[in-house]
Amino acid sequence: MRIDVLTIFPEFFGQVFEFGIIRRAKLAGLVKINVHDIREFATDKHRMVDDRPFGGGDGMVLKPEPVFAAIENIVGTSEKAAYEAGTRVVLLTPQGKPLKQAMAKELADEVKHLVLICGRYEGVDERINQALATDEISIGDYVLSGGEPAAIVLTDSIVRLLPGALGSETSAVNESFTSGMLDYPHYTRPAEFRGMKVPDVLLNGNHAEIEKWRRNEALEKTRRYRNDLLVGENGEM
Numbered sequence: 336m337r338i339d340v341l342t343i344f345p346e347f348f349g350q351v352f353e354f355g356i357i358r359r360a361k362l363a364g365l366v367k368i369n370v371h372d373i374r375e376f377a378t379d380k381h382r383m384v385d386d387r388p389f390g391g392g393d394g395m396v397l398k399p400e401p402v403f404a405a406i407e408n409i410v411g412t413s414e415k416a417a418y419e420a421g422t423r424v425v426l427l428t429p430q431g432k433p434l435k436q437a438m439a440k441e442l443a444d445e446v447k448h449l450v451l452i453c454g455r456y457e458g459v460d461e462r463i464n465q466a467l468a469t470d471e472i473s474i475g476d477y478v479l480s481g482g483e484p485a486a487i488v489l490t491d492s493i494v495r496l497l498p499g500a501l502g503s504e505t506s507a508v509n510e511s512f513t514s515g516m517l518d519y520p521h522y523t524r525p526a527e528f529r530g531m532k533v534p535d536v537l538l539n540g541n542h543a544e545i546e547k548w549r550r551n552e553a554l555e556k557t558r559r560y561r562n563d564l565l566v567g568e569n570g571e572m
């Protein structure tokens with residue numbers, strides 16, 4: 336997979352893709368990640384990337400010209416009907432479709448070239464959504480100052496699902512959200528730490544009992560914090 340990130344704050348991405356699973360995936364050649372400064376594609380003498388909103392209002396709006404130029408340079412066309420199969424241009428915006436594990440999985444499975452446009456929270460010119468974006472994604476119901484943290488979250492959620500990224504010792508099959516539930520509690524040594532004991536069931540080697548305990552803990556945790564995962568948004572079971 337190739338991932339190109341378009342941002343007005345390229346330095347924001349510093350070393351975020353240089354650790355753990357993402358770093359390993361890069362070194363294994365599973366993904367190549369490039370970060371581009373939108374300002375580099377501005378052709379006016381002040382290299383403007385944003386401007387005041389038509390109709391008035393607070394804040395600045397991301398201008399279309401440099402973003403169209405960047406997409407033409409990176410994808411080869413700014414006509415989304417002409418994108419190659421396997422190319423997706425995602426606009427990160429709080430107005431987007433909420434990111435879920437199934438979405439990350441679909442992108443990991445289907446996409447060869449992923450372009451992430453980091454919006455700014457005041458807004459992006461609507462012609463960017465209209466003409467360029469194949470998808471608009473939000474990472475949750477809260478406001479960020481810009482799409483940059485969302486681009487990092489989305490990249491992480493996808494890259495770790497690329498075949499080979501997790502290594503043979505771990506697998507995404509049984510994790511939280513893939514199973515539709517939160518994870519069960521984990522413990523490691525020591526068996527007693529500052530008076531807090533590891534549950535006996537985990538120490539007695541009865542794997543059927545351990546599985547049962549884990550399933551029950553996961554269910555309890557999910558019921559307490561994320562009952563919506565069990566009953567759905569509309570209350571169905």
Ligand code: 6GU
Pocket residue numbers: 426427428429454455456472473474475476477478479480481482485
């Ligand atoms: Cl993608 N962008 C911004 N600015 N805020 C967000 C978001 C994205 N997702 C959740 N909040």
